[in-house]
Amino acid sequence: MSVTVQQLAARDAEALRALLARDPSHNLYLLGLLEEFGLNSAEGQGGFSYWGRFDGQTLTAAVFVGGAGGLLVPSASDGTATGMIADALADRVRLRGAVGDKPAVDALVRSLCVGRPKLSRTYRLFAVSADDLGPFTNPLLRLAREEDLPRLMPLAAGAIQELHERDALAEDPHFEARVAQRVRARRTYVLEENGELVFKVDIGSRSQYGAELENLYTLPSQRKKGHATLCLGQISRFLLSSLPRLTLRVEEKDESLARIARRVGYHAGRTQRVVLVD
Structure with missing residues (x-):
């Protein structure tokens, strides 16, 4: 049986969806990208493409390539x-960031990363379904609004600083626009107390197969008050009323967030890796 690598075209969309749906929890990010943006076979059109490995006529693995290597999944x-x-992408792609199952990301780094990554962290992927949820809720958690943006921006930047050791406000000229776009897309939830935003969480990716939560962040002065537990329970209960599963990446050394996730009902899955090159 011949093994080949090629850029995926529109005719491969169903094969890609079927491949990803075999392990939906660990492919939720890609399933969300596919459902939201489709499969764009022209690399220059829309700024992304998919590449796949075929064993004969069967698609056995795939990689999302965004921004000529700005993000690989x-x-x-x-x-x-x-x-x-x-290996097939080595002459086409300059890796700048990657996220996914650790063995798969390790393979991308070996072939496409020159030197040491600026940041490399391992995470455990936690998943939950409606049957797993505990009794934790906070009905005051709400969708962020555009008028919240001045108060939301420090929390959004704080989450990036803790997760990736980056000053997003100083280093990323498009950061504020992306935060605002996520608010307009109804993907950011916040908790307000006494006129102050004390907690935020984003829906990073969503499809019929589930959603991935990200950038869960509590203002440092408001920690150890139960906000993260109650709000994670609240958004999980809300989203699982219409979705089959949710996932959340927790850094391996973040025992506090891992305890919160388990308390709410999340179960640990496989190890993931996040890499930033520059």
Whole structure:
């Protein structure tokens, strides 16, 4: 059986969806991208493409390539399958960021990263379904509004600083626009107390298969008050009324957030890796 790597075209959309749906929890980010933006086979049109490994006529692994390497997201698979795609992309892509199952991201780094990444962190992917949820809720959690943006921006920047050790306000000229766009898309939830925003969480990716939560952040002065537990329970209960599952990436060394996730009902899955090169 011949093994080939090629850029995916419109005719491959159903094969890609079927591949990702075999392990929906570990492919939620890619499933959300596919559902929201479709499969764009022209790399210069829309700024992204998908590449796949085929064993004969069967698609066995795929990699999302955004911004000519600005973000690479491999499908959940062993490193060997992803590595073959990475080797084929070596002359086309300059890796600047990647996220996904650790063996698959490791394979991308080996083939496409020159030198040491600026940041490399391992995470545990936690998942929950409606049957797993505990009794934690806070009905005061609400969608962020555009008038919240001046108060929201410090929390959004604080989340990036803790997660990626980056000053997003200073380093990213488009950061504020992205935060605002996420608010307009109804993907950011906040908790307000005494006129102050004390907690935020984003819906990073959403599809019929579920949603991935990200950038969960409590203002440092408001920690150890139960906000994260109650608000994570609240948004999880709300989203799981219409979705089959949710996921949340928790850094391996973040024992506090891992305890919160488990208390709410999330179960730990496989290890993921996030890499930033520059």
